[in-house]
Amino acid sequence: GAGVSQSPSNKVTEKGKDVELRCDPISGHTALYWYRQSLGQGLEFLIYFQGNSAPDKSGLPSDRFSAERTGGSVSTLTIQRTQQEDSAVYLCAVGYTFGSGTRLTVV
Amino acid sequence: AQKITQTQPGMFVQEKEAVTLDCTYDTSDPSYGLFWYKQPSSGEMIFLIYQGSYDQQNATEGRYSLNFQKARKSANLVISASQLGDSAMYFCAMREGGWATASKLTFGTGTRLQVTL
Numbered sequence: 001g002a003g004v005s006q007s008p009s010n011k012v013t014e015k016g017k018d019v020e021l022r023c024d025p026i027s028g029h030t031a032l033y034w035y036r037q038s039l040g041q042g043l044e045f046l047i048y049f050q051g052n053s054a055p056d057k058s059g060l061p062s063d064r065f066s067a068e069r070t071g072g073s074v075s076t077l078t079i080q081r082t083q084q085e086d087s088a089v090y091l092c093a094v095g096y097t098f099g100s101g102t103r104l105t106v107v
Numbered sequence: 108a109q110k111i112t113q114t115q116p117g118m119f120v121q122e123k124e125a126v127t128l129d130c131t132y133d134t135s136d137p138s139y140g141l142f143w144y145k146q147p148s149s150g151e152m153i154f155l156i157y158q159g160s161y162d163q164q165n166a167t168e169g170r171y172s173l174n175f176q177k178a179r180k181s182a183n184l185v186i187s188a189s190q191l192g193d194s195a196m197y198f199c200a201m202r203e204g205g206w207a208t209a210s211k212l213t214f215g216t217g218t219r220l221q222v223t224l
Contacts, residue, residue: 030209031209033211033212035212035214041216042198042214042215042216042217043152043198043200043212043214044214045211045212045213048209048211050209056211059211089150091152093152093212095209096142096154096157096202096212097154098144098151098152098154100149100150100151101150101151101152103150
């Protein structure tokens with residue numbers, strides 16, 4: 001969506017590899033969210049940033065998932081040692097405006 | 108208990124007809140907001156309409172209106188004069204707490220709408 005850029009748009013990775021997903025919002029939005037949408041499902045919350053800090057990480061499914069945000073702007077979601085169940089679309093939102101997502105496929 | 112329930116996995120509507128997509132919610136927070144998003148096959152999440160818990164009037168945005176029945180905890184989306192381009196997944200979502208809390212959204216499982224000629 002306008003104002004939130006996500007890259008890459010598609011990512012295919014081998015099981016066991018690490019991946020980094022990027023969210024680049026327009027400036028001025030302090031609240032940033034990551035969500036995950038598995039095939040045919042609704043969105044599930046992963047993590048919330050207020051500025052550079054993450055007061056709510058309750059949705060991260062395991063310690064293989066981590067995220068950071070720098071300069072109150074760009075955020076990266078890192079998945080280590082990817083598993084096939086990590087295959088999903090990862091969506092970033094600033095406020096309630098969503099990016100176009102990254103479709104991750106783990107083979 | 109599910110916080111957002113969408114009981115219609117799929118719906119069909121003829122072009123130019125109106126259609127209602129159901130959404131019920133569950134919260135004990137007096138301050139909350141309800142959203143509807145459209146997700147076409149391209150995958151993007153397109154914001155359609157928002158209703159705040161203290162809003163007196165039902166929200167409307169063009170062909171979209173939200174039938175908000177607070178006592179029944181329902182927030183149904185009404186699309187008037189359906190168009191072929193309305194074919195998509197539709198998600199209902201809820202934010203709990205006031206705007207100052209910048210809270211996450213909880214989503215329903217979605218309704219797939221198919222508009223036919």
